[in-house]
Amino acid sequence: MTGSTTVTDSRTDARTLHGTPVVPGVGYGPVVRPAPRPTRPDAAREIGEDSRESEVERFRAAAKAVGARLQARAALATGSASEVLAANAAMAEDRGWLGAGAKAIKGGADAAYAAVAATDQFVAMFAKLGGRMAERITDLMDICDRVLAELSGLPEPGVPTPAQPSVLLAEDLAPADTAGLDPTLVVALATSLGGPTSHTAIIARQLGIPCVVAVAGLDDVAAGTAVMVDGTTGLLSVDPDAEEARRAVDESAAHLARVAEWTGPGRTSDGHHVDILANVQDGAGARAARTTAADGVGLFRTELSFLDRDVEPTVAEQADIYGEVLTAFEGHKVVVRTLDAGSDKPLRFATHPDEANPALGVRGIRIAAADRGILHRQLDAIAAAAEATSSSPWVMAPMIATADEAKAFAADVRERGLTPGVMIEVPAAALLADRILEHVDFLSIGTNDLAQYTMAADRMSADLAALTDPWQPAVLALVARAAEAGAAAGKPVGVCGEAAADPLLACVLVGFGVTSLSAASAAVAGVGARLGQVTLEQCREAARAVLGTAGPLEAREAASAVLG
Template structure:
């Protein structure tokens, strides 16, 4: 069959595809694509009634095996990878999905067909709910594909192990696949779906793999051809010529050398201090950040990630021991701990998560305390015990009102700790002045702030530009929050994915943000870029960005000021 004109154009040397930048950096290599899933013939012969019990047992064994492997991978992973792998493992044991498959098998449907049909049913429901639930469609299909492969006795679908450094192209990647990537072999990543705050982008950022998402036309690019992925501009260049590659790599290597030479502390070129901190989820992550990066402390300790696989609430003493590991990794330095951000796509087995029509807008984060304040009280007791008199900073997620902030701050101060809150809801950004009357600091979570401000599903390729952290409307709320902090004389940090973009970190400094907290692999790049810019240039870049109307204009405006 002859190639179509579109295929020919896409494979032509120098052809450029455009997507949304997700992880800065440049990679040049040959392409690979994920292994296909095991096909299922939906018009299959019914299982005889005498064999249905065995068919059900076969299905349960397959689902159990998949869940076990995902949990084992979660235990070996770190950072955001642990979170999403644990959530996927929970999907393999989800009572609703299992029940739908069991019901179909009981009527004679083969296990593989029943699994696919149940997945299609739940995927339709998740899409209808939108938001964070819609994001889980890719995850659920991944779990189903693994179960189907297990039923067939076939290898799990996923990423092949390349013999040499390669660039991975895919429609989208399940967290289980992204979390298992070897950054020494997968040196670049591009997807036709997803957004800059999707699970794929977040894990790629943690691994330091240059990544572009929502790339138009990527599905037509085959495996086995050379491409250049530019995670800074969002370009994928097909068959780039040697001169183009040499020019791009020369620029990139100069930036990499500057990054490698940076040893902290965080400051602009003219000495204005901006703390550069690390996001962690446990003691191992905190120790790695301390040993491998110049991070000055922890700006976000995600406590819920310690307990995603727990069916019962850990005792105060057990919690305290876990928290103490993180505190001990940075003795005498800043540590900001977030109370449980449970609910929506991060349910906890020991919390009372009721069925909700739209969990992303439901009872999550601090709202769980209104239903069961004892969980929050015990967690704060554990934090205070682990702090042992140290003035640790403690913040609550999903604060929407000044009244919520006041109530939380009272509980924190009773235990000798420093209270703050997350700014993730537009209402909180608009009420920042009133909230600051009750707390000592704010930390902006740009992932949720972008999603709630733009009313956009982070997994939708069609809406990827709306969840771009460079969206001027989102940055206007960040700027407003930072201004409220300056007026009150209280620090305002950013701990969302926006802070991990080195040029955007400079813009945040220009807004008046006092600290940025990022995944450990991004610490040096952010610190080095801040050190290359003056405070005046950061402020001019910030003003230029706020005068733009879309993310592309915002990036260009910042680059025109910050690029030497």
């Protein structure tokens, strides 16, 4: 699905590069690229023994300053941007990384060389582990560069502020760079690395910036070159006809303006109701989502209150955080996901074993097997927030793989007067959805992880982006099976992964029997508007057509043929 081709036009020779579409829309303008990163020392500057302790303190102070700035940005951001910035802030003060740097300094290296040596050590480890950990390499390299700049008294590296509306091209972007983009100046974004569920893609979707990832040949496009990015088709045109490009931008803007006028409720053109919900991470994100036509919250990620903590937040502290989201959507559906830590989101206050493959290890509900108290205290906090706000939140567990896990979780949730459900992210859970539904009241399908585990492909890998495409028929077959189980049991089944943000695919999901769609706030109107243009029978016909295909491109074409 990726690669570059050359298209001959009667007026200009324009190259068209192909990537994986992430955020719909068209952007056109001159290329800007991130500023060069600080030069990394290739040799250590010898530090005398009597100065090593002070050099360790200088290294730690630089890392602390970087972490504090990222945490400050996290506090100002919302949604996914806030979550990933908080995770990066925690990485800047990670004890293992700081310890490796301090060890190098105590061996005689200067702080800058020690930062690079510690980073190289962890990069090699993350690459070997693969999975989600490999995706953290970009984040850690960014942390190292910021620490080097701090040590040298240089400005922080990152994306320059364009003087005019421009298209940002990069090999990859750190979350700290993506989260700070101004959509009025960065009118489109394309990267040569990354996948459809990478941090860059998720934040771009939240900001509403047209985005394409995994674009082959992108690194050869020089700064200043005029390009057009189509986030719907995944095409990037180099030196396109200017008049045609501006017309495409205007048509896209007009379409998005019509979409923005959608005010709900979620339903097909013949009146079949579907909950259109928002994914949020905190109170600020929930309040922002409340300004959209979202019917409620389909995924409240609770990790944000845990990731930057050395000690577990108290029940009261957690209840205050959860209460903000419940208050923002008072009287509306709110689905709270319990702690989805582990893998690339380790907890400082919980013991995580060294694992050969953390993505297949102790994460999500599996943390409770070692320390049930963490889960119980979180459920206590959710119950307290519900009581304080007179709300009735639904609560679901991530990474459920067996009916017994679902049964135990449901008992804990019901004991506190809450409504239990589980995430379907593991293929085993999709295959046994009927048996899991004997114990819980609803299912929510996380298509990001479901695609990764079904296709045995790291969802952050640009090389494997075609495999983790949510349009893969094998993934959709599992979604259909879970939805069918829900219909048979008379219980709701939602989708809260990135697949729910694709307006065309959202219609297919409804055709499978999915009862709710939860996406980033910026995608809510597009999904709702598209669903309102088709009938339920069209959705079902498209669903049947998709299940008869053998690949994602064929699946898209089959759905488009039915839905237009």
